[in-house]
Amino acid sequence: MGIAEIDLHASLKKYFGFSGFKGLQEEVIKNVVAGNNTFVIMPTGGGKSLCYQLPALIKEGTAIVVSPLIALMKNQVDAIRVVSEHEGVAHVLNSSLNKTEVKRVKDDITNGITKLLYVAPESLTKEEYVEFLRTVKISFMAVDEAHCISEWGHDFRPEYRNLKTIIKRIGDDIPIVGLTATATPKVQEDILKSLGMPNAVTFKASFNRPNLYYEVRPKTKNVDADIIRFVKQNEGKSGIVYCLSRKRVEELAQVLQVNGIKAVPYHAGLDAKTRVKHQDMFLMEDTDVVVATIAFGMGIDKPDVRFVIHHDIPKSIESYYQETGRAGRDGGEGHCLAYYAYKDIEKLEKFMSGKPVAEQEIGHALLQEVVAFAETSVSRRKFILHYFGEEFDNATGEGGDMDDNVRNPKKQVEAKDEVKTL
Numbered sequence: 001m002g003i004a005e006i007d008l009h010a011s012l013k014k015y016f017g018f019s020g021f022k023g024l025q026e027e028v029i030k031n032v033v034a035g036n037n038t039f040v041i042m043p044t045g046g047g048k049s050l051c052y053q054l055p056a057l058i059k060e061g062t063a064i065v066v067s068p069l070i071a072l073m074k075n076q077v078d079a080i081r082v083v084s085e086h087e088g089v090a091h092v093l094n095s096s097l098n099k100t101e102v103k104r105v106k107d108d109i110t111n112g113i114t115k116l117l118y119v120a121p122e123s124l125t126k127e128e129y130v131e132f133l134r135t136v137k138i139s140f141m142a143v144d145e146a147h148c149i150s151e152w153g154h155d156f157r158p159e160y161r162n163l164k165t166i167i168k169r170i171g172d173d174i175p176i177v178g179l180t181a182t183a184t185p186k187v188q189e190d191i192l193k194s195l196g197m198p199n200a201v202t203f204k205a206s207f208n209r210p211n212l213y214y215e216v217r218p219k220t221k222n223v224d225a226d227i228i229r230f231v232k233q234n235e236g237k238s239g240i241v242y243c244l245s246r247k248r249v250e251e252l253a254q255v256l257q258v259n260g261i262k263a264v265p266y267h268a269g270l271d272a273k274t275r276v277k278h279q280d281m282f283l284m285e286d287t288d289v290v291v292a293t294i295a296f297g298m299g300i301d302k303p304d305v306r307f308v309i310h311h312d313i314p315k316s317i318e319s320y321y322q323e324t325g326r327a328g329r330d331g332g333e334g335h336c337l338a339y340y341a342y343k344d345i346e347k348l349e350k351f352m353s354g355k356p357v358a359e360q361e362i363g364h365a366l367l368q369e370v371v372a373f374a375e376t377s378v379s380r381r382k383f384i385l386h387y388f389g390e391e392f393d394n395a396t397g398e399g400g401d402m403d404d405n406v407r408n409p410k411k412q413v414e415a416k417d418e419v420k421t422l
């Protein structure tokens with residue numbers, strides 16, 4: 001494999017300008033190049049795209065990339081085109097293309113020019129496309145955001161369910177690469193089963209974020225005052241405050257402003273112009289704090305976010321991990337502070353009451369984990385990592401003393417309260 005190794009580094013430099021691989025990338029890429037079924041679990045920002053982009057560029061044939069987000073597909077295609085001699089090296093196949101454009105895509109694939117073909121899962125159900133893809137050389141099939149296949153994931157997409165059947169129709173022996181940032185054992189199991197690749201080689205990166213400090217405080221009537229105090233103690237630093245409702249976002253942003261804090265609101269109810277403006281203000285440091293619903297964050301790549309506050313507890317540990325994960329991207333300080341009251345859990349339960357029973361059950365189980373996390377006296381980091389199927393030893397692990405329960409162990413008295421009398 002000596003030559004292959006040199007080639008990989010040369011290709012990495014040539015196509016992406018990077019001088020080295022991140023984490024498990026090189027091992028993953030070798031496995032994909034070798035034509036094996038591969039399962040990649042890495043946190044957001046871990047560099048999963050490269051794990052299929054680089055193999056696609058060096059392998060014979062076209063790799064099909066399934067991804068749920070059209071905007072992200074377009075970004076990736078544009079980025080790859082920049083470094084390639086031929087614009088046809090990457091294409092997106094979707095319903096917005098006219099006949100001429102579809103023909104162009106097909107011609108580029110047939111002529112061996114296209115190395116990466118991005119498709120939304122619903123486009124793959126189009127008989128015309130499946131029939132065409134059966135006739136050309138496919139190097140492998142990458143399923144990005146593979147957790148969308150699982151009802152236990154935070155972003156279930158029914159169209160993902162048909163992927164296995166469609167892949168089999170396109171070709172019986174096409175290698176499959178599944179990628180996700182969702183690390184729960186249940187979702188992983190679902191992915192392997194639903195994609196029909198029980199024997200896939202699995203690569204899982206650690207989800208530990210050693211520079212993040214986790215803290216949960218009881219939520220009282222004074223929560224706003226507590227947040228103001230916290231933000232003032234961290235004056236000049238960038239932070240995000242997450243609230244459940246748009247109304248609360250507006251109110252809290254105002255309360256912070258009135259108290260002399262540079263804060264702006266962000267939620268999906270604001271018009272696009274205002275949203276972009278507030279996001280830019282945050283990136284350009286014209287504001288310190290964004291008070292937001294979960295609509296804020298996807299694709300925000302500000303490296304020096306110093307705190308993430310949850311005014312309301314999220315609906316799952318995964319959401320909590322994703323949202324707090326926006327702090328300390330640069331490896332510097334990142335304080336994650338969540339306010340917890342059981343009545344907020346009841347509120348979230350109530351929101352689900354209109355949904356189908358199966359969905360409610362899953363939602364309930366995810367919420368119970370949030371309750372356990374908020375009420376635990378065990379290390380928060382240990383809890384989170386255990387939830388993601390990872391053993392963590394606070395004595396030896398990185399960031400082992402970076403949470404409230406480790407720094408200030410709870411008194412034994414509280415444990416006694418929990419003893420149930422029969």
Ligand code: ADP
Pocket residue numbers: 018019020021022025042043044045046047048049050
């Ligand atoms: P993920 O899909 O796992 O969230 P991405 O594929 O979007 O992560 O990559 C995250 C960032 O890391 C991108 O900005 C990408 O350019 C960068 N990146 C990926 N691989 C490398 C590498 N080997 N060296 C430097 N930067 C990298």
Ligand code: MG
Pocket residue numbers: 048049144
């Ligand atoms: Mg990704």
